[in-house]
Amino acid sequence: MNIALLSDMAADGFGDRVVVGTRDAGITAMDLRSMSTAGAEVIRRARADAVVYLAVNGPAFPVAMFSAARAGVPLVPVNYRLGREQLDALLANHRSALAIADPEHVSILEQAGLRALTTEQWLDQTRTTTPASVTDGPSDGIDAPAVIIYTSGTTAAPKGVLLRNENLTSYVFGSVEFANADATEAALVSVPPYHIAAVANVISNLYAGRRTLVLEQFTPQEWLQTVRDECVTNALVVPTMLSRIVESDADKSVPSLRNLAYGGAPMPSRIIEQALRLWPDVGFVNAYGLTETSSTIAVLGPQDHRDALASDDERVRTRLGSVGRALPGVRIEIRDEGGAVLPAGHLGRICVSGEQVSAEYAGVGRVVDEQGFFDTRDKGFVDDDGFLFVGGRADDTIIRGAENIAPAEIEDVILRHPDVLDVAVVGVPDEEWGQRIEAVVVVRPDAGRDAEGLRAHVRATLRGSKTPERFVFWDQVPRTETGKLVRRHVVDRLVSESAPASVNGA
Structure with a gap:
């Protein structure tokens, strides 16, 4: 079943409802079907076998996704932050693609031999092109994947994950009720288009009948203001974003917000507890999934969060650190x-x-x-x-002597310290032990860099063999845009730095 069916169902079910963009200048469900039908014709005329999307998130993205589906070719959203060498390597896999890009990337795509349109040119063409014929589904390439997403490469070179139409439609049908959102609902998405969560949010919110808008450049102040201005009811953030929101000095009133989903990386228990108390009427959802699983496979729902926060039973309370239970069909x-x-x-x-x-x-x-x-x-x-x-x-496991040590366990303990904002625990090569444990810590601006205090904090919970031998203080740890820690970058920098210079400062 082609994902274009989701667009058709939306157009037939609530065609005049704005489903993409702002309330005043957004795209309706009927517009989306019309534009994606025209977009498929643009793709066919270009004889493209894929659609490369090299731009920030925005209205051009869902139009590109459903246009590619109708044309029977995959959408390939590419990380616009990649270095030129990595970008060229990915583009070499899609020489016959039609490319959609921000203006600053068009020349790079053309140099790679691709026909490129800016996002505005693409949207203009989807509004003005007349299809040669109207089809109910893909005219060819029916066996092609719907989307190809290149993994972030946090531990190795990026790999292209093929997501087929049946994978994506199965995810939607198994987790969303058709047209269950009312006309006032709006979802704010704060992840880039080359992440599976962006793809999943386009199709799931459309199927539900919920308007989707994107925050291209995240700041706590901008996020909070957008929620208020656009009467956002549902939102998606990664843990680092939620941490910055609840720790900010901005006005945190969000009267329209009903549900807040988070995922992509571990959530510090201190942050989620603070958020639950800050917004007691908001339903929090922890969603766990991977690109290879078409997004979410397990969910910790709103009531699970509230029960865990209110419980005196340690077994129930620890569920705040879980990702919930498997979705139906998983x-x-x-x-x-x-x-x-x-x-x-x-x-x-x-x-x-x-x-x-x-x-x-x-x-x-x-x-x-x-x-x-x-x-x-x-x-x-x-x-x-x-x-x-x-x-x-x-792959993150630290092997110290004959003992396998999970860095996440140590990171969780360090994050409970009130002065700690972020942390990365890694294994650094060591001649005697094979690897030694080191921790990179980000502390509050007004806090001191107290390595001995942190060491005592860890030892109060964990045994000595799990206590980092060295605490290093940096202004930030390397993470992807979706909050995933890039451990290899931490190890590389720690190895390159001298111990005396790193212990007391960044």
């Missing part, structure tokens, strides 16, 4: 290194199956076992009530 198993399924409470590798799970890579194919399970390479466990706890990447 199966999650925790397995050991040999592939055996582990019982509740045992830490292992998170494996997942379901129709929304793509687990397919360009040039590689599907990476699933004989039972259809995909190894996410995330570590975690499921408690007796089915709540999933994620403990970081398997």
Whole structure:
């Protein structure tokens, strides 16, 4: 089933409702169908076998997504922050694509041999082009993926994840009720277009009938003001954004906000507890998923959050640190290194199956076992009530001597310190132990850089072998735009710096 059907259903169900952009100048569901039908004709005339999108998020993005779907070719949103060498390498995979770009990127695309349109030129053409014929679905390329997303490459070179129409429609049908939003609802999305959450929000909010708008450049003040000005009811942020919002001095009143979803990286318990108390009437949702799973596979819902915050039962309260329970149609198993399924409470590798799970890579194919399970390479466990706890990447494990140490456990303890805003714990090469534990910490501007105080704080909870041997203070730790920690960059900088110069300052 082609994702263009979602646009058709929206146009037939609530055609005059604005579904993209601002209330005053947005695109209606009927407009979106018309523009994407015309956009498909533009793609066909260009004889393109893909649509490369190299721009910030905005109205051109959903139009491009559904146009590509109707033309039967994949949409390829590309990270506009990539260096020229990486960008050229990705573009080399799509020589026959039609490209849509911000004006500053057009020349780069043309040098790579692609036909390029600016976002404004693209939108103009979708408003003025007359299709040669109107079709209900893709005219060719029916086996092509709907979207190709290149992973962030936090541990290796980016890989192209192929998401097929059936994966994306399965995700929507399994998690969203058609037309369940009323005409006043609006969703504010603060993630870039090359992230799976951006793709998922376009199709899920459209299917629900909810208007979607994008904040291109995030600041706490701009986010809060946009929520108020546009009467935003639903919003999506990454943990670092929520941290900056609740810690800011800005006016935090958000009378229209009903639901706030977060994900993409671990959420410090201190921050989510602060947010729950700040906005007690807002329903918080922690969504866990991967590009390979077409976005969310587990959700910690609003009532789960409230129950955990109010409970005196430590077992229930710790659920604030979980990502909730699996969505309908998704199966999650925790397995050991040999592939055996582990019982509740045992830490292992998170494996997942379901129709929304793509687990397919360009040039590689599907990476699933004989039972259809995909190894996410995330570590975690499921408690007796089915709540999933994620403990970081398997690749992140620090091996100190013969002991495997999860950095996420140490980071969680350090983040409980009231002066700490952010932290990264990594293993640095060591001749005696193989790796030694070091922590990079970001503290409040008015706080002192007290390494011994932090060391004592960790030792009060964890044993000595899990206490970082060195605390380094930086102004920020390297993260992607969606909040994922880039550990290899932390290790590289720590190795290159001299210990005496790093212990007391950035």
